[in-house]
Amino acid sequence: MKILALSNLYPPDFVGGYELGCAHVVDALRDRGHDVRVLTAAPRLPVASPPHVLRRFKLTDEWNPNGMSKHPLGYRLDEAESRLVNAYNVHALTTVLDEFQPDAVYVCAVTGLGGFGLMACLQFLDIPWVWQLGDCVPRILCSTERRTFPMLAEEFTRRIRGTYIVVSERLRQETEECGLTLGDRVETIPYWITGPQEAERVDFYRGGHLRIMAAGQVAQFKGSDILIEAAARLRDAGHDDFSVHMYGNLYDHWLLELIRKRNLTDHVILKGVLPQKLLLETYKNYDLFAFPTLEREPFGLVPLEAVARGCVPIISRQCGIAEWLVHGLHCLKADRTPEAFARAFADVIEQRIDPEPIARRGAAAAWRDFHIDAIIPRIEQLLADAASREKGIAGSSHDAYRLARMAEQLTASLLQESIIA
Known part of the structure; x- marks a missing residue:
């Protein structure tokens, strides 16, 4: 299969386990003979990137205390660009989709990239996807720091439909508590360890320190x-x-x-x-x-x-x-x-x-x-199932970008009006 992986960050540029997990899956799929490319953000510091890692997204760094504007309007605009829609990133996505023509997309963390817009773009283009949820990202994409928007959660439920992987039932419950529902398919698969099995440990606590x-x-x-x-x-x-x-x-x-x-x-x-x-x-x-x-x-x-x-x-x-x-x-x-x-x-x-x-x-x-060797066949099968589903009527990349530009400008106008009011 030809698989495109989406992630806000990608090692060696990473925050925690979510991004490392994406890299583990990419490496395991490549080892199993699949043609995998990664579309991720420009690194926060210079890093080396192999040819299959495309660092073309623009990141709005929510995890950096200095990554968001301190002004109320600037902060809300940054937040919208991070969670709702970033037309630049939609253009980057459509460009790679047109170039690579993947059979399926493996989605990881998309906060910081205008994640709602990216998922809406995949739906509009009728690209099959499997979304690895290592955190309650859909809920984040439908919310600000202060609250979840019921209309966004409802629209997410109605339109963003595909295959989800949750790493725990607790995560699924928290994700859906805001009023959205994950559909069409949800599989619970744990995170994993990697590397060769090590020699069994022989020294254990027997008293003392x-x-x-x-x-x-x-x-x-x-x-x-x-x-x-x-x-x-x-x-x-x-x-x-x-x-x-x-x-x-x-x-x-x-x-x-x-x-x-x-x-x-x-x-x-x-x-x-x-x-x-x-x-x-x-x-x-x-x-x-x-x-x-x-x-x-x-x-x-x-x-x-x-x-x-x-x-x-x-x-x-x-x-x-x-x-x-x-x-x-x-x-x-x-x-x-x-x-x-x-x-x-x-x-x-x-x-x-x-x-x-x-x-x-x-x-x-x-x-x-x-171990990743026990987990990857399940993820591989979900990607194959997604890729084999019957296709519907797809929009064009040009229209996807135009819609993203309209959504971005409308969001900015609404935020400016709300702050001024």
């Missing part, structure tokens, strides 16, 4: 404050022989003060960002992986990476990956409170819980059921 790690943005929404408070409670309960190492960008700088305030500078250490390859090696040096993330976490790949290497994850009880891993069998689950996480740590220290059998079972399941 407990090594705990976390990875991801060091931020309140990821539960970093909960982990710090859990460390304080663990120490106050009389357990002093432990460490918590947190890897990732420091997003909320007040967490440094919280560490000092709780007198935890010897126990909680911020280790900064590690390249992905080094991070995968680092899991082997720890006994537990703490993941006190928000319950709305769509999936959470890092606990899966950790358990694949024998580091037992302790995860929020209701987050996305909790649907896929079983408490006491592949992981430990805890309520998203400092008390619950501290209690889980203490259970290991006091040997009420033996991490070794959990680590062994979790690693076996990760490499067997959650």
Whole structure:
């Protein structure tokens, strides 16, 4: 098959697991003999790009604190360009579609690109697509920071119809809570790990110093404050022989003060960002992986990476990956409170819980059921099914661009009128 992948960012330019996942699928499909091209945004910093990666989109960088205008009107215009329609990007898409003539499109994250307009363009041109949802992107495309627009959600439900992949039922539920419905086909497929299976771990916690790690943005929404408070409670309960190492960008700088305030500078250490390859090696040096993330976490790949290497994850009880891993069998689950996480740590220290059998079972399941080699045939089949469906009446690329220009100008006019009023 000829497959075009769409993503706002593409490694080595990426924010997190969503963009990495896109690259994993592209590489796996190419390894299986498919002709795959990637259409993504111009990188935020210069990066090397192989010939199959086309960096032609313009990105409105919602994830950069300085990426959006600070003026109310400018901010709303940027937001509309990011989520609703960017005629420049519609033109870039139609140009590549005309050049490449793909059998199907594999869609990933399109926030920052005028994602609603891109999906509407695919519908208008009757291009079959499979949309990998690693976050509630359709809901984002129908909303501003403040609220969801019911009319947009209704229009999305009516017009943006194809094949969706959701990484958890929690993600599907959150996506549809705003009043839109995903149609025509929705498949639940988990995220995955990649690479060759590593040698089975042989060293496990047997008492003494407990090594705990976390990875991801060091931020309140990821539960970093909960982990710090859990460390304080663990120490106050009389357990002093432990460490918590947190890897990732420091997003909320007040967490440094919280560490000092709780007198935890010897126990909680911020280790900064590690390249992905080094991070995968680092899991082997720890006994537990703490993941006190928000319950709305769509999936959470890092606990899966950790358990694949024998580091037992302790995860929020209701987050996305909790649907896929079983408490006491592949992981430990805890309520998203400092008390619950501290209690889980203490259970290991006091040997009420033996991490070794959990680590062994979790690693076996990760490499067997959650490796890209086990997942990619399902994604490949969905793309083939989409490509083989009966085609309808398609519009032209020229008309798609003209409509995008009209929508962009109308949106700008409406926003200016609303701000002035």
